[in-house]
Amino acid sequence: MPDYPADSILVLLETSSTGELVSSAPGLLGAASLIGTPIALAVIAPGQAQALAEQAAASGAERVLAVDTNSTQSQLTIPYVDAVVAAAAAIAPAAVLVSNSIDGRDIAGRFAARTGAAIAVDAVGVSRDDEGIVAHHSVYGGAYNVDSAATFGPLVVTVRQGAIEARAAARPVALEQLEAQASGAASATIDSVEAVAETSSRPELRGATRVVSGGRGLGSAEKFALVEDLADALGAAIGASRAAVDAGYIPANHQVGQTGVSVSPQLYIALGISGAIQHRAGMQSAKNIVAVNKDPDAPIFEVADFGVVGDVFTVVPQLISELAERKR
């Protein structure tokens, strides 16, 4: 058994349904590098570990432990939990970092419950003080900052996707195989998986550095194209208010807000969005907010750094042509 550093931080690598490292991984490894030595765990089909280890090392993994298994394709959650249990037993980490994704939450929750470890969810940052690892949270839609820590033992942390800006320097690839004993815990069965077809080359909403969102003010699904035009001019991801989703202008996976995706981009442009508190809860941690709305009293202006009271259908085309002008 190789020795592991005393400040090891276990990072669970999440892969897409096609076996690629997902976009949240560099942020997780970056977060781990701030508080210790990132040791990555890959739970992956036999033969794929090398490629994944190379990607993880490029993002700062000091070592990569690989659990070869095909069971993740047929069993939900449990094979990952069994692998994290084996890895944690091997390296005795100070913290276990998992993406706050749908799968990540399940894995972290079951792991914490099984091992009796303290769990901190939806962290937007991590740090280390004299007594150990501290998780930072932004709660009630960003109205409060809260820190949490474990009374003892490793802290299991689910990290909000896109919240960590830190990136770790690339490391040489160091891949080790790890045997994970199957717990035999009852699991749900995965009967079929369909990758959600990426319909565009636009950036993913979660973790995007720029987001252009549209609301009910766009008026129809056809006119929502204006939001897409501005997003493309800026290389931004597309978001929407719940009103726009409910009205059928755009699919629900673009919904920003309390019940949708929380985003913290460098730039957030809200078009025809009134700014209900549920929407603001998902975007007001953006660094710069620009809003265009006909209604001068729209609450979105209360959080906007730059607001224009006007018609999106005249203001936005002008903005797009200005941007095009600048590019020339």
Place this chain on the structure above:
Amino acid sequence: MKIIVLVKEVPDTYTERKLDLETGLADRAASEAVLDEISERALEVALSFADSNDAEIVVLSMAPESAAATIRKALAMGASSAVHVADPAVAGADLGLTARILAAAIRRTGFDLVITGNLSTDGNGGVLPAMLAELLDVPNATALSSVKFTADAVSGTRNTDDSTMRISAKLPAVISITEALPAGRFPNFKGIMAAKKKPFETLSLADLGIEPNDFSVAMSIMTAIAEKPLRTAGVKITDQGDGGTKIAEYLIENRLV
């Protein structure tokens, strides 16, 4: 089939929500308390199954005593009975303790299926369904956007960030549902009257054999809390025919393009 639906009282998101800066606990007096919308949807999944099948629906909640009226709304919507874990010692419980308390209450009640919302609107944690499944030693089938029941199993569609899965789990199981499922039905007058006569059990931690201050168990504790300075409004102009140009200038000035 015996179905337990987890319901949660949360501060209404339409009002201002506050945390007490001394204790770090939710300031329950600061905003109106409501039954979480996702809890109502979880209950609706159970109720619509019970509309055409034989099912007993128990709603379970861990909340201060003051939440009893909110829990009663779930009875008025059509649940058969309620179990309310109300104990002053649970204030500030971390996720680990919360999961142990709820798992103990679920075991005590007995179940074929536990239904929860995928994420509460206040805590936004989303890990409890999996924690409960682990403690109860049953499968977790989470984030379901459709649910189908068979005699001894539950199945559904699960949308993750990059895929759509069909999953199934043998009962007993814990499932969580997303807001893609229908909103809860409105309680009618008959339901509200009937709710008053339905069994409503209030439990303490002693009833469940749980010691809340067991320091041999690792806990997550809040170490600091601060109110974020409110985001202040910046510049607001009225479009005089140059609104788009002005935004472009702002973006360039702030190096955002």
